[in-house]
Amino acid sequence: GFGAAGVLAIRSMSNAALDQRQAMAQLQVAIGNTGQSFADVRGQIIQTTLALQNKTNFADEEQLRALALMVPALGNVQAALAALPTALDMAAATGNDLVTTAMQLGRVLAGQQDMIRGLPVDFSKATDAAGKLALAQKALAGTAEATLDPFKRMSNAFGELKESMGEAMLPEVTKFTGFLTD
Numbered sequence: 001g002f003g004a005a006g007v008l009a010i011r012s013m014s015n016a017a018l019d020q021r022q023a024m025a026q027l028q029v030a031i032g033n034t035g036q037s038f039a040d041v042r043g044q045i046i047q048t049t050l051a052l053q054n055k056t057n058f059a060d061e062e063q064l065r066a067l068a069l070m071v072p073a074l075g076n077v078q079a080a081l082a083a084l085p086t087a088l089d090m091a092a093a094t095g096n097d098l099v100t101t102a103m104q105l106g107r108v109l110a111g112q113q114d115m116i117r118g119l120p121v122d123f124s125k126a127t128d129a130a131g132k133l134a135l136a137q138k139a140l141a142g143t144a145e146a147t148l149d150p151f152k153r154m155s156n157a158f159g160e161l162k163e164s165m166g167e168a169m170l171p172e173v174t175k176f177t178g179f180l181t182d
Helices: 002-033 038-055 060-074 077-094 098-109 129-140 150-181
Strands: none
Touching: 002 038, 002 060, 002 150, 038 060, 038 077, 038 150, 060 077, 060 098, 077 098, 077 129, 098 129
């Protein structure tokens, strides 16, 4: 029983680390496809997503996936990072998942649509991305922070711990998996 529990714990931690790696890799590809250097913005992305994770219900890997969708739509990392808090507010206001919300917001800011179902914002009143983002911020700013769930925050903090521990274990798990496969 103890051995099985240990294996399950290792798997849980390794999966958390893999999830984080995959979200970061997805974002790295999206940024690279815009011609920007991921290495130049990696620190800023990590700092931003962790800060937002600490004051909202959205884990950093969710935010990384959202950014991976907004970067191509907006054409650069800085615009996506500026829009990320608004995407969190929109997701909190509508109850939709962050990735879907980020995709919709990216389309709005890129000028591909003027409405997002369930939101009281008419984006056709603005002519550019900055104006559209300002409309959303005016209507929804602070929603994600206002709906902070302490249990979700605790879960996110525990997730960070699992990611850290899993990251340390991944090389050994990978070797062991290779051994079993052979």
